[in-house]
Amino acid sequence: MKHSISPWTASGMKDNNAQFEPRIRSFLENIVEDKPRHALFLNMLSMLEHLGSRKIMLSQMNRVMSQGTLQHLSEEARHAYFFKRHAERVAGKTLHGWNDENTMARLPAAMYFGRLDAAITRKVGADNAYGWVSLIIELRACWLYAIYQDVLEKSSDHMSLKSLLAEEDRHLTEMFDICGGDHYILKDLSAHETKLFEKLLEHLEKHLVNNKKAA
Ligand SMILES: [Fe+2]
Numbered sequence: 001m002k003h004s005i006s007p008w009t010a011s012g013m014k015d016n017n018a019q020f021e022p023r024i025r026s027f028l029e030n031i032v033e034d035k036p037r038h039a040l041f042l043n044m045l046s047m048l049e050h051l052g053s054r055k056i057m058l059s060q061m062n063r064v065m066s067q068g069t070l071q072h073l074s075e076e077a078r079h080a081y082f083f084k085r086h087a088e089r090v091a092g093k094t095l096h097g098w099n100d101e102n103t104m105a106r107l108p109a110a111m112y113f114g115r116l117d118a119a120i121t122r123k124v125g126a127d128n129a130y131g132w133v134s135l136i137i138e139l140r141a142c143w144l145y146a147i148y149q150d151v152l153e154k155s156s157d158h159m160s161l162k163s164l165l166a167e168e169d170r171h172l173t174e175m176f177d178i179c180g181g182d183h184y185i186l187k188d189l190s191a192h193e194t195k196l197f198e199k200l201l202e203h204l205e206k207h208l209v210n211n212k213k214a215a
C-alpha cells in the first residue's frame with residue numbers, strides 16, 4: 001500500500017522525540033571522542049542490529065521466506081557486522097560476542113528490544129509482528145543514525161553511516177508500505193517505543209556519568 005504522507009508525519013515520531021535530540025547529541029559528542037567508551041557503544045549497536053536480524057529470522061520460521069525478507073534479514077545481519085568491525089577497530093582488540101564488559105548498557109539495551117517486541121506482538125498479533133516491529137525500529141534507527149552521522153562528521157572519527165542509513169531508509173519505506181496504514185496504531189506504538197527508548201537513554205547517560213566519576 002502506498003501512502004500519501006510520510007511515516008514521520010503519520011507516527012508523530014520526530015515531534016515526540018525533539019526533546020531527546022539535544023540529549024542524544026551531547027551523549028554522542030562525548031562518546032565519539034572517548035575510544036574505550038565509543039567501542040562499548042558500537043558493540044551495543046552491533047548487538048541490537050543482531051537482535052533485529054534474529055527477530056526477522058525467527059518470525060519467518062513457519063512462513064515462506066520471500067526475497068525481500070531475506071534481503072532485509074541479511075542487511076540487518078550486515079549492520080551487526082559493520083558495528084562489530086568498527087567496535088573492534090576503535091577498541092584495538094577483538095570483542096567476543098556481547099557481554100557486560102564489552103557492551104554498553106547490555107541488559108537495558110536487550111530489555112529495550114525484548115519489551116518492544118513483546119508489546120507490539122501483544123498489540124498486533126504474532127502474524128503481523130514482523131512488519132510492525134521493523135517499522136517502529138526503523139524509525140528509531142533512521143532518527144538515531146542521522147544524528148550520529150552528523151556528530152561523526154564533526155569528530156576525529158571518520159567512520160561513515162551513509163550507506164547504512166540509506167538501507168534503513170529503504171527498510172522504513174518498505175515496512176510503512178506493508179503495514180503503516182493504521183495511523184492510530186502507528187502513533188500508539190511509536191509513543192510506546194519512545195518511552196522505552198527514554199529508559200535506555202537514561203541508562204546510557206548514567207553510564208557516562210558513572211564512568212566519569214570513576215575516572
Ligand atoms: Fe539495521
Ligand SMILES: [Fe+2]
Binds near residue numbers: 138141167168
Ligand atoms: Fe533496517
